[in-house]
Amino acid sequence: MDNTSPDRERPSWAPKLLRRFAGLAILLLALSLFANKIADTDIWWHLRTGRYIIENHVIPRVDMYSYTAGGNRWIDLHWLFQVIVYATFNALGSYGLSLLFISVFVFSFLLLRSACLPQRNYLAAIILFALAIMAASGRFLARPEAFTFLMIAAYMAILCRYERGGANRLVYLLIPLQILWTNMQGLFIIGPFLISAYILDRGIRRFVSGPESRESEKRSKGFRTLLVVLIGSLFACLINPYGFSGLAFPLTLFTRVGGMQNVFAASIAEFQPPFSGYNLTGSIRWFGVFMVISALAVAADYRNIKISHVVIFLGLGYLALNARRNIPLFVLATLPLSVEHAGNLVVRLGDSKGGKSALWVKRLELTGCAALILLIPFQICRVVNGRYYVSDRRAERFGFGFKEQLFPRGAFVFIKENGIHGPLFNNMDIGGMFIYEMYPMEKVFIDARLEVNSAEHLVEYRRVTADPVAFRRLALKHGFNAAVIAHTSQDALYLMPVLYFSPDWALVYLDPIAAVFVRTVPENEVIIRSDRIDIGRRQVPLIAPDDTLNDSGPIFLRAFLDAITPSATTDSEAHNWFNLGLVYLVMGQNARAAEHMKSGLKLMPFSSEAEYNLGLAYDRMGEKGMALQHYGKAIVLNARHARAHANIGRIYDERGLKREAEQEYNLALRYGGENPIVLYNLGALSYERGEYETAREWWQRALKEDSAFQPAIEALKKLN
Structure with a gap:
C-alpha cells in the first residue's frame, strides 16, 4: 500500500544533479573570465600613486606627474584603492594583484546570489546570471571600478533583503560602506541613488495604501529608516580628503562620457556608447540580450512591479547606453531585480491552467540546465585559448599577472640607461607606465587621468597625432628632446613615419612594443651615432628586453598558479x-x-x-x-x-x-x-x-x- 500523498512528489536525484552541474558550469565560466592577465595601462599610475601615499603619508591634491597639467588640481578619490593595490603588489607581486581582483569579482557575484534568494525559479536565475557574467566580462579589469562592482553588489544584497522584510539592522551598514566607496572610486554616488530608489518606492506605496492602514504604518517605519540611512550616506560622501569638491566629483565623470561628439568619448574607447558602431564586442552583444530580457521580464511582471526597480533600471540603463564602461553598473544592479521578475513569470506560467503547466515548466528547467552544461564548456575553451579576446580585439588573455610583451618597459630602461632627458613626448596609452617608471626623474606629457587633463589638452593631442605640421609646432612649443611611443597604439603608430622620415628626429630604439626617437641636436650626437636605426637594414629583435614585470612576489605562488593554468605560449x-x-x-x-x-x-x-x-x-x-x-x-x-x-x-x-x-x-x-x-x-x-x-x-x-x-x-x- 502506498501511503505517499499524490501532491508530494519524492525529489529525484537527477534534477538536483543537473542543477548543481549547471551552477558549477557557470561558476567555472565566471572564474575563467575573472582570471585574465592584467593588460590595463592605467594600473601603473595607480600603483605609483599608492607607493607615493604610503611613502609620504600624504594624499596628492595637485598633479605632480605631468609638465603640461602640472599644478592642476587633482581630486584623487582612488587613493584608498591605490594604497590597497600597491600594498598587495609590493607583498605578493603581479600574481597577488590578479588574485585580489579575482576575489573582488567572486565576492561581488556571491553577494548578488544572496540578493536573489529565495529564487522563484532556478532556470531563470542561472540563465540571467550567465548572461550577466558575459555582459560584464568586458570590464573584469584591474581597475578601481572593480570595487564599485563589489559595492553595488553589497548594496543590492542589503536593500533587496530589507525590501523583503529582513536586514533591518544590516541596512545601517550602508553608511560605513559609503565611506569606503567614496574613497575608492568616483562613481560612489550610485550608492545614495540606489537607496533613494527604495525610499521613493516606500514613500509612494505608503501614500497609496492610506494613512490608517497597518501596511502604511509598516512602510512608514521602513521609509524613516531608509531616510536616515540616505542622510547618513550623503554625509559619508563628505568624508574624503577633498570635502564638498570630492562629493561633486562624480559630475565630472558623468559630463565627460557619452556621445561621439564628446572629445573624451572620442579619445577614450571606454567612454563611447556601446552601440555606436565602434568595436561591437561579444560582451556588448550579451549586454544587449541581457537588457532586452530584463526589460521584458520587468514589463511582463507588471503585477509585481516596484517603483524602485523601474528607477534603478532606467537610471543605470541610461548610463550604460551612454558609455560602455558603465555596462556592469547596470548589469549588477538589475540582476537581482531581473531574477525576481523572471522567476515570478515562470511560477505564474506553472500555475496556469490549474497547475497543469507545472510539469512542462519543470521539464523546461531541466532541459535548460542540460543545455547550459553542454554549451558553457565551449565558451570556457574560447576564453582559455584566447579566441574570445582575439575576436573582440582585446589585449587580455586567460591567466595571472601582467600580460607579457605588452608594456614598453624596455623603452624606459633604454631612456634611463642612456641618460636621455626631457621634455619627452609620449602617447596617451603609455602615460601610466611613464609615470611608474620615470617619476620623479621625468614628467609625462599626457596620460589617461580625466581628473587632471582638460578637454583642450586632449583636442591638441588628437590633432598632433594626425597632423605632422601640428606636431612640429607642438615640439617647438614644449622643446621636446625625445619621444617615446608605443606603436601598439593606433594614434602613436601613425606618428612613426612622421618622426622617422623627419630630419629633426632620429630613431634610436625599437622593439615590438615601442620606439624611442631623439632630436637631432648636438647634445644627442653620441647616442645618435651609436644607436641610430635604419629600419630598412637592421633586423629588429623579436622579443622586447627586460620583460620582468612578473618576476616579483613569492616564487611558490607564481609556480602554483602557472601550474594550474594552461597558457598559450605562442x-x-x-x-x-x-x-x-x-x-x-x-x-x-x-x-x-x-x-x-x-x-x-x-x-x-x-x-x-x-x-x-x-x-x-x-x-x-x-x-x-x-x-x-x-x-x-x-x-x-x-x-x-x-x-x-x-x-x-x-x-x-x-x-x-x-x-x-x-x-x-x-x-x-x-x-x-x-x-x-x-x-x-x-x-x-x-x-x-x-x-x-x-x-x-x-x-x-x-x-x-x-x-x-x-x-x-x-x-x-x-x-x-
Whole structure:
C-alpha cells in the first residue's frame, strides 16, 4: 500500500544533479573570465600613486606627474584603492594583484546570489546570471571600478533583503560602506541613488495604501529608516580628503562620457556608447540580450512591479547606453531585480491552467540546465585559448599577472640607461607606465587621468597625432628632446613615419612594443651615432628586453598558479610579429610587413586583424588578388570587419563590379558607422548611374563626418 500523498512528489536525484552541474558550469565560466592577465595601462599610475601615499603619508591634491597639467588640481578619490593595490603588489607581486581582483569579482557575484534568494525559479536565475557574467566580462579589469562592482553588489544584497522584510539592522551598514566607496572610486554616488530608489518606492506605496492602514504604518517605519540611512550616506560622501569638491566629483565623470561628439568619448574607447558602431564586442552583444530580457521580464511582471526597480533600471540603463564602461553598473544592479521578475513569470506560467503547466515548466528547467552544461564548456575553451579576446580585439588573455610583451618597459630602461632627458613626448596609452617608471626623474606629457587633463589638452593631442605640421609646432612649443611611443597604439603608430622620415628626429630604439626617437641636436650626437636605426637594414629583435614585470612576489605562488593554468605560449610571440609588421606597414616596407604578418598568423591563425593587415600589405604592393583573399579571411573570422568590407568594395569598384562594390560599402557602413571615404565612394557610384541627388546626399553625409574631406568638397562643386 502506498501511503505517499499524490501532491508530494519524492525529489529525484537527477534534477538536483543537473542543477548543481549547471551552477558549477557557470561558476567555472565566471572564474575563467575573472582570471585574465592584467593588460590595463592605467594600473601603473595607480600603483605609483599608492607607493607615493604610503611613502609620504600624504594624499596628492595637485598633479605632480605631468609638465603640461602640472599644478592642476587633482581630486584623487582612488587613493584608498591605490594604497590597497600597491600594498598587495609590493607583498605578493603581479600574481597577488590578479588574485585580489579575482576575489573582488567572486565576492561581488556571491553577494548578488544572496540578493536573489529565495529564487522563484532556478532556470531563470542561472540563465540571467550567465548572461550577466558575459555582459560584464568586458570590464573584469584591474581597475578601481572593480570595487564599485563589489559595492553595488553589497548594496543590492542589503536593500533587496530589507525590501523583503529582513536586514533591518544590516541596512545601517550602508553608511560605513559609503565611506569606503567614496574613497575608492568616483562613481560612489550610485550608492545614495540606489537607496533613494527604495525610499521613493516606500514613500509612494505608503501614500497609496492610506494613512490608517497597518501596511502604511509598516512602510512608514521602513521609509524613516531608509531616510536616515540616505542622510547618513550623503554625509559619508563628505568624508574624503577633498570635502564638498570630492562629493561633486562624480559630475565630472558623468559630463565627460557619452556621445561621439564628446572629445573624451572620442579619445577614450571606454567612454563611447556601446552601440555606436565602434568595436561591437561579444560582451556588448550579451549586454544587449541581457537588457532586452530584463526589460521584458520587468514589463511582463507588471503585477509585481516596484517603483524602485523601474528607477534603478532606467537610471543605470541610461548610463550604460551612454558609455560602455558603465555596462556592469547596470548589469549588477538589475540582476537581482531581473531574477525576481523572471522567476515570478515562470511560477505564474506553472500555475496556469490549474497547475497543469507545472510539469512542462519543470521539464523546461531541466532541459535548460542540460543545455547550459553542454554549451558553457565551449565558451570556457574560447576564453582559455584566447579566441574570445582575439575576436573582440582585446589585449587580455586567460591567466595571472601582467600580460607579457605588452608594456614598453624596455623603452624606459633604454631612456634611463642612456641618460636621455626631457621634455619627452609620449602617447596617451603609455602615460601610466611613464609615470611608474620615470617619476620623479621625468614628467609625462599626457596620460589617461580625466581628473587632471582638460578637454583642450586632449583636442591638441588628437590633432598632433594626425597632423605632422601640428606636431612640429607642438615640439617647438614644449622643446621636446625625445619621444617615446608605443606603436601598439593606433594614434602613436601613425606618428612613426612622421618622426622617422623627419630630419629633426632620429630613431634610436625599437622593439615590438615601442620606439624611442631623439632630436637631432648636438647634445644627442653620441647616442645618435651609436644607436641610430635604419629600419630598412637592421633586423629588429623579436622579443622586447627586460620583460620582468612578473618576476616579483613569492616564487611558490607564481609556480602554483602557472601550474594550474594552461597558457598559450605562442601568444606573445605572435603579437610581436604582428606589431613589427604594422611598423613596417606604416613605414612603406610592405614586403617585410607581409612576411611578419604571415609569421604571426602561423602562431595565431584566428586573428582577423592580422589577416586584414596582411591583405593591406598585398593591396599596397598591387597584388589585388592576394589582398582580396586575405580581406575575405578577415571577414570569415569577423563578419563585422568594416575596413575589410570597405577595401573589398574598393577593389570590386576598380574592377568594374559596381553592384558587388555597393554591397560591400553598405556592409562597411553597417558595421563601422559613418566613414567619409565609404560615403564618398557610394556617392561616386550613384553619380556614375546618373543618380545625382542620391550622390549629393552621400557626399553631404561624408562632409558631415569630416568637413575638410576634400574629395567630397570637390565632387559637390562639380555637381553644383
